[in-house]
Amino acid sequence: MNFAIVGCGFIAKKHAAAIDKIDAAKLVAVCDKDPATMEFYKEEYDAEPYTELEQMLGEEDIDVACICTPSGFHAPIAVQIAEAKKHIIVEKPIAMTVEDTDKITNACKANNVKLAVVHPNRFRPVVQELRKIMDQGLLGKISHASCIVNWNRNQEYYDQAPWRGTKQHDGGVLMNQAIHNLDLLLWFMGTPDQVFSMEATRFRNIEAEDVSVGTIKFNSGALGTVEASTTVYPKNYEESITIFGEKGTVKIGGTNALNFEHLDIMDMSDNEIEDLKESIKADPWGTPGHQWIIEDMVNAINKNREPAVTGEDGKNVLKLVLSFYESANQNQPVQF
Incomplete structure (x- = not known):
C-alpha cells in the first residue's frame, strides 16, 4: 500500500517511521505549504513533495493518506481526500466539532473509503x-x-x-x-x-x-x-x-x-x-501504536473490514x- 502524509510537523515523523517499519507499506508522497518541512521526507524516504493537496491527490498510486495537520484543519482536508477515493488515517482529535466529524464520516461512506483515528494508547x-x-x-x-x-x-x-x-x-x-x-x-x-x-x-x-x-x-x-x-x-x-x-x-x-x-x-x-x-x-x-494503526489499516483494506479505531470511536471521545x-x-x- 502506498501512503501519503498531509502536514509535515512533529507528529508526521511518527507516521513516516511507522510506515517504514511495515513491509506492506511505503511512503510515496508528502504535502505541506512549507517546502522546507518536506525536505526530510524526500531525503529519508524518497517521498515526492507537494505544496498543493489537490495535485498530490491526483496521483493514482496513493492508497492511504495520513492527516497530520493542526486539528482545526482535519475536516476539509479529510473530505477532499475521501472524494479523491483515498483511505484516511487522521490524527486525534478526529475534528474540533461534531458537525465537522459528521462531514468526515459521511464523505468516507459516500466514497467507500476507510477511516481510522489515531488513538495509539x-x-x-x-x-x-x-x-x-x-x-x-x-x-x-x-x-x-x-x-x-x-x-x-x-x-x-x-x-x-x-x-x-x-x-x-x-x-x-x-x-x-x-x-x-x-x-x-x-x-x-x-x-x-x-x-x-x-x-x-x-x-x-x-x-x-x-x-x-x-x-x-x-x-x-x-x-x-x-x-x-x-x-x-x-x-x-x-x-x-x-x-x-x-x-x-x-x-x-x-x-x-x-x-x-x-x-x-x-x-x-x-x-x-x-x-x-x-x-x-x-x-x-x-509495537508502537502508530505502527499498529497503520498496519491495521493495510489489513482492513485487504480484508474489507472496519479499522480497529473507527470514526465513530473518534466521534465518541x-x-x-x-x-x-x-x-x-x-x-x-x-x-x-
Whole structure:
C-alpha cells in the first residue's frame, strides 16, 4: 500500500517511521505549504513533495493518506481526500466539532473509503491486557474509575506555533493531551450518561484550558473522575487509569500509563498476577501504536473490514471532551 502524509510537523515523523517499519507499506508522497518541512521526507524516504493537496491527490498510486495537520484543519482536508477515493488515517482529535466529524464520516461512506483515528494508547501491552481482564469479567461489577493526566507543557511548547492552545485549531489539555486517556476510559467503561466539569487557564498564556477536573456518570451506573493538566512543574508527573470492581482493583500508571501499578483480582493467583506484571515490564511499549494503526489499516483494506479505531470511536471521545467544555461553560452537569 502506498501512503501519503498531509502536514509535515512533529507528529508526521511518527507516521513516516511507522510506515517504514511495515513491509506492506511505503511512503510515496508528502504535502505541506512549507517546502522546507518536506525536505526530510524526500531525503529519508524518497517521498515526492507537494505544496498543493489537490495535485498530490491526483496521483493514482496513493492508497492511504495520513492527516497530520493542526486539528482545526482535519475536516476539509479529510473530505477532499475521501472524494479523491483515498483511505484516511487522521490524527486525534478526529475534528474540533461534531458537525465537522459528521462531514468526515459521511464523505468516507459516500466514497467507500476507510477511516481510522489515531488513538495509539489502545495498543500498549498493559492496556491490551487490561482490556482482556475487562472482557473476561474478572473485575465483576464496576463501581467507579479514575483517569489522570498530570503533565508538563511549558510556555515554549505553546509558543512553537500560533495555532497551539487555540480553541479553533488545537484545544487545551482535554482535547490535546488527555483525549487519549478519555478514549481508553470509554473503551473500558462504556457510554457516559452525564458529565460535570470545571476548568481553568492557570499558568499558560493560551486561549484554552491548561487544567481540568470532571466527573462522569456512565449508563451502567458506574462513576468516573477525570483530572488533567499541563501545569505540572517541572516535568510530566502521572498518567494513569484505575478501575475499581467488586472482584478486583487495577491501576495502570507511571509517568506514562505503561505498567500495572496495582493489580489485585479475586480469580487470579499471586503467581499469575506477578507473571503478568513482569511480562509487561519486559516490554512496556511493545509495537508502537502508530505502527499498529497503520498496519491495521493495510489489513482492513485487504480484508474489507472496519479499522480497529473507527470514526465513530473518534466521534465518541470528541463528544466527551465537548461535553466537559459545555459543562464548564455552563457550570452545571450536562447530558452526554
